[in-house]
Amino acid sequence: MASTQRPILCQKITAMLQGKSFSIGDRLPGERRLAEMFKTSRNTVREALCNLESMGYLEIREKSGCYLKNKEGCISWEMLRKRKSIEASRQLVETLYLVVPGLVRTETLRLSPADITELETATSRLGEAIVNFDLSMISRVYISFFRSLAEVSNNGYLILLLKELELAAKNLEHAGTGLSEVQIDSLFAYHVELFNALKTGQPEQAEKLAKYCLQTFSQMVLPDS
Amino acid sequence: MASTQRPILCQKITAMLQGKSFSIGDRLPGERRLAEMFKTSRNTVREALCNLESMGYLEIREKSGCYLKNKEGCISWEMLRKRKSIEASRQLVETLYLVVPGLVRTETLRLSPADITELETATSRLGEAIVNFDLSMISRVYISFFRSLAEVSNNGYLILLLKELELAAKNLEHAGTGLSEVQIDSLFAYHVELFNALKTGQPEQAEKLAKYCLQTFSQMVLPDS
Numbered sequence: 001m002a003s004t005q006r007p008i009l010c011q012k013i014t015a016m017l018q019g020k021s022f023s024i025g026d027r028l029p030g031e032r033r034l035a036e037m038f039k040t041s042r043n044t045v046r047e048a049l050c051n052l053e054s055m056g057y058l059e060i061r062e063k064s065g066c067y068l069k070n071k072e073g074c075i076s077w078e079m080l081r082k083r084k085s086i087e088a089s090r091q092l093v094e095t096l097y098l099v100v101p102g103l104v105r106t107e108t109l110r111l112s113p114a115d116i117t118e119l120e121t122a123t124s125r126l127g128e129a130i131v132n133f134d135l136s137m138i139s140r141v142y143i144s145f146f147r148s149l150a151e152v153s154n155n156g157y158l159i160l161l162l163k164e165l166e167l168a169a170k171n172l173e174h175a176g177t178g179l180s181e182v183q184i185d186s187l188f189a190y191h192v193e194l195f196n197a198l199k200t201g202q203p204e205q206a207e208k209l210a211k212y213c214l215q216t217f218s219q220m221v222l223p224d225s
Numbered sequence: 226m227a228s229t230q231r232p233i234l235c236q237k238i239t240a241m242l243q244g245k246s247f248s249i250g251d252r253l254p255g256e257r258r259l260a261e262m263f264k265t266s267r268n269t270v271r272e273a274l275c276n277l278e279s280m281g282y283l284e285i286r287e288k289s290g291c292y293l294k295n296k297e298g299c300i301s302w303e304m305l306r307k308r309k310s311i312e313a314s315r316q317l318v319e320t321l322y323l324v325v326p327g328l329v330r331t332e333t334l335r336l337s338p339a340d341i342t343e344l345e346t347a348t349s350r351l352g353e354a355i356v357n358f359d360l361s362m363i364s365r366v367y368i369s370f371f372r373s374l375a376e377v378s379n380n381g382y383l384i385l386l387l388k389e390l391e392l393a394a395k396n397l398e399h400a401g402t403g404l405s406e407v408q409i410d411s412l413f414a415y416h417v418e419l420f421n422a423l424k425t426g427q428p429e430q431a432e433k434l435a436k437y438c439l440q441t442f443s444q445m446v447l448p449d450s
Contacts, residue, residue, distance in 0.1 A: 007339035054381045077302065080381045088381075095382040098331075102323045114232035156279045156305045156313075157320040157393075161386055168382075 009048040028066040081167045104210040108203040139169040187216045234273040253291040329435040333428040364394040412441045
């Protein structure tokens with residue numbers, strides 16, 4: 001659960017950054033120093049900095065620190081595509097969790113033979129990426145499968161959202177268990193089962209398998225999940 | 226269920242449009258003529274044209290016809306913001322259905338007192354829009370409530386997605402029941418109940434109310450829903 005002090009701390013930090021002593025590109029004081037300055041915990045500081053990154057004020061460079069990016073704060077798709085933090089990976093996975101199971105459920109019964117062929121191709125591309133043992137490529141190909149589904153849905157918002165996630169996946173920092181044999185086997189096995197559920201028109205089964213797939217994916221790219 | 230001929234028809238139409246006899250801005254033959262040309266039903270033609278609009282090839286102008294927009298087909302957030310068709314409204318509502326209930330469920334227990342205040346302000350803005358009897362404003366304010374929730378989630382993708390939906394809502398064509406007294410009363414009543422469930426930290430209740438809210442919203446803006 002997020003700290004209740006977080007939004008207030010965000011306001012205090014942005015007020016500080018908007019003052020004359022900070023210029024774009026400046027490095028912020030470290031977490032420990034900020035916690036002292038604002039009489040709060042380092043955890044609260046870390047949460048607030050993540051918020052401010054999402055709002056476009058800061059850039060968090062892993063192992064380096066936080067840098068002032070924009071005094072007004074803004075956020076654009078362009079910016080999201082370039083992020084490289086674990087926090088960015090977490091948001092990507094969270095968004096997939098929110099969108100994919102419902103998308104799978106609603107599209108299962110709308111698939112034409114041509115759509116099935118398209119999804120079959122996407123599934124074999126995933127197989128190739130797995131053989132090449134390339135985690136960044138696996139992530140992209142994996143998301144592109146669901147982008148193909150979004151294209152079936154004919155919903156412009158979902159098509160573009162999945163496309164953005166696919167572009168962002170290129171830069172993912174992977175901090176999860178990575179590519180152990182077991183992970184790969186279960187990711188691909190669930191994925192093939194998902195494809196079969198889609199092909200044979202079983203919406204509930206497809207939705208359930210999509211959730212399993214996402215869990216395995218999440219374990220690969222995120223720590224402690 | 227979508228016609229299985231649709232994807233094939235889409236390919237045939239794009240092949241036709243990419244030929245030399247069509248230039249950007251040209252009006253396509255009418256639905257009846259296209260159905261004759263490709264030996265298919267008008268329903269299939271209509272579905273295919275909707276697909277091609279989403280893919281950026283066409284612009285559908287209600288009561289006027291379809292116009293060639295881009296021979297390569299592309300789709301951008303910018304383009305989605307400017308659409309005015311009932312199909313665009315349908316996609317907007319569908320996306321809200323897919324994203325909002327889950328967002329409400331996960332954020333309920335993460336709300337700080339400052340977040341609650343922000344959502345309370347958004348709720349009273351909705352009340353004002355209702356008093357002004359302005360359907361376009363109601364749609365925008367309504368979506369902005371969920372954008373505020375996305376900001377709590379600190380998830381850049383969801384923040385921007387909801388922002389895009391909010392921008393698109395400005396242009397919504399409303400073809401639903403519109404603003405009858407009963408509609409307005411139930412929209413606002415459900416919304417206040419949703420706010421209370423969020424405030425008192427009841428995730429399941431909040432998720433259920435969010436679905437009711439969306440149903441009422443959908444009836445206002447879409448035909449036959």
